[in-house]
Amino acid sequence: AASITDLKKREVSDWLSFSLVSIALATRAAESVILWNLKPISYSLLGLAAFFILANILYYGRVFAGGDAKLLIAMGAVIPDTSFLSNMLVAGSIYGLIYSITLAIINRKKVFEEFKKSKSKIVKPLFFILFTFFLFGAILNVPVIFFVSALSLLLLTIHIFVKSVENAALIKKVHPKDLTEGDWLFKDVKIGNKTIKADFNGISKKEIRILRKNGKSVYIKYGIPFVPVFLIAFILTIFNGNVISALVNQI
Numbered sequence: 582a583a584s585i586t587d588l589k590k591r592e593v594s595d596w597l598s599f600s601l602v603s604i605a606l607a608t609r610a611a612e613s614v615i616l617w618n619l620k621p622i623s624y625s626l627l628g629l630a631a632f633f634i635l636a637n638i639l640y641y642g643r644v645f646a647g648g649d650a651k652l653l654i655a656m657g658a659v660i661p662d663t664s665f666l667s668n669m670l671v672a673g674s675i676y677g678l679i680y681s682i683t684l685a686i687i688n689r690k691k692v693f694e695e696f697k698k699s700k701s702k703i704v705k706p707l708f709f710i711l712f713t714f715f716l717f718g719a720i721l722n723v724p725v726i727f728f729v730s731a732l733s734l735l736l737l738t739i740h741i742f743v744k745s746v747e748n749a750a751l752i753k754k755v756h757p758k759d760l761t762e763g764d765w766l767f768k769d770v771k772i773g774n775k776t777i778k779a780d781f782n783g784i785s786k787k788e789i790r791i792l793r794k795n796g797k798s799v800y801i802k803y804g805i806p807f808v809p810v811f812l813i814a815f816i817l818t819i820f821n822g823n824v825i826s827a828l829v830n831q832i
Contacts, residue, residue, distance in 0.1 A: 583652055587808035592761060593648030598655045602629065605658035628661020629654065635666075643781050647763060649807050656811060664823035669814040671824050676810050681743060684750040691749035696741060708737060751803045757792040760784065760801070767800035 583593045609625035635657075636650040645653065656665065685692045711734045718727030752767050763783035770777045772795050777788050779802075784792075792799060817824055 583648075584806075584809040584812045587648070587806040590761070591803055591806060592763065593652055593808055595648075595651060598648075598651040601652070601655040602658050605655065609658070624661045625658050628657040628659075630657070631661070632657025645807070646804060647782075652808060652811060656815070660815065660818060662818060664826075665814055665818045667823050667825050668817040668821075669810060672813040672817065673807070673810045676813065677805060680805050681746050685742070685746050688746070688750040692745050695745035695748045704737070704741065708734070711737065747802075751805075752800055753803065754798050755801045756798050757789065757796060760789045760792065760799075762786050762789065765802045765804070767802045770797070770799050772797065 583597045586597075587593055606622070606625055606629075609621040612621040613619055613623075633654050636645065636653040639645040639653070640647065640650040711730050714726055714730035715734060718724070718730055755764070762785060765781070765783050766777065766779035768779050770779075770792070772791060775791070777784065777791065821827060
């Protein structure tokens with residue numbers, strides 16, 4: 582349910598996360614009573630506490646939005662297992678890449694224009710320096726220089742690509758009547774003597790009322806809906822355990 586609302590509305594209702602915590606703790610408590618063993622409820626509470634800390638780090642580190650963070654806390658009570666986190670990293674990387682490429686294909690003209698704009702005064706010299714080191718390492722057969730410069734070039738290209746997709750496909754002009762609490766402003770909005778800041782916490786209900794009263798459309802920055810990654814990671818953990826460990830063991 583959270584995945585569907587995240588994909589459709591780019592938001593996750595608090596009741597979904599809070600009810601998931603309640604159901605998980607109630608289930609673990611019942612399991613502990615039936616088995617007469619404190620382990621199930623203890624693990625669930627420890628998972629809740631550990632994921633609470635992690636979710637807050639990701640939230641205040643501006644990696645996760647509020648809805649994602651709350652749902653991750655709930656997942657700690659449901660499946661207090663490091664395998665879930667490991668699978669989340671794997672699923673998140675693949676999902677993010679596929680989602681970004683899909684957006685790039687759909688908005689290819691805009692993305693190409695943004696990609697060309699990204700060749701700033703800093704990017705061009707940096708790209709040239711890294712490419713020079715890449716050639717130096719390849720010609721003189723110095724593996725360390727070759728691989729480090731190649732990896733740096735790849736990361737720089739990915740960064741430019743992601744920013745281009747973000748600017749072309751994830752920033753949209755929205756009328757105030759379509760705004761919801763927590764939406765991210767792309768830039769500050771000045772209305773008379775008041776300035777509504779483009780804050781990571783998103784716009785408040787009070788600020789939305791001000792914007793609606795003014796009737797001025799604003800640019801909103803949308804993130805990639807990440808909740809489906811939780812669902813994928815959960816399924817992988819239930820049926821396959823730790824995917825990374827399984828791959829390493831096969832190798």
